[in-house]
Amino acid sequence: MEIRLDYTKVQPEALQTLLKLEGYVKKSGLDHQLLELIKIRASQMNGCAFCLDMHTKDARAMGETEQRLYMLNAWREAPFYTEAERAALALTEAVTKISDAGVPQELYEQVRKHFDEGQFVNLIMAINAINCWNRIAISTGMVPGEYQPAVRK
Secondary structure: OOOOOHHHOOOOHHHHHHHHHHHHHHHOOOOOOHHHHHHHHHHHHOOHHHHHHHHHHHHHHHOHHEEEHHHHHOOOOOOOOHHHHHHHHHHHHHHHHHHHHHOHHHHHHHHHHOHHHHHHHHHHHHHHHHHHHHHHHHOOOOOOOOOOOOOOO
């Protein structure tokens, strides 16, 4: 695989715009391990190898278990996720494939049992951010493998 173009050099302002959204999501108060699960699940659905490489490494660096990472693609059948995580993952799938069925009222109510209105908006922003990153990485041919997580203090 070969990168098609380095969008960060071609249009650095575009990168800065998306980094602002990412910064908002990181400061949103949502659990960072949950955010990584959301990023991984959306990236699985979108087939984004670059983002899968990055976010599985980040999740491991945060202490996420191998078992939960391996089972994420089958989270409905695996007993390793909390009800709140399940609601967020269901929302991730619905928003990622929004043209299939939208976000049904039943799903909205399920998510709201675990997340208040502000947190719901923050989940939507997080899901949209990773879907945007996936589309950029796939479109520009970003190659997985080189990413290393920052050393956590």
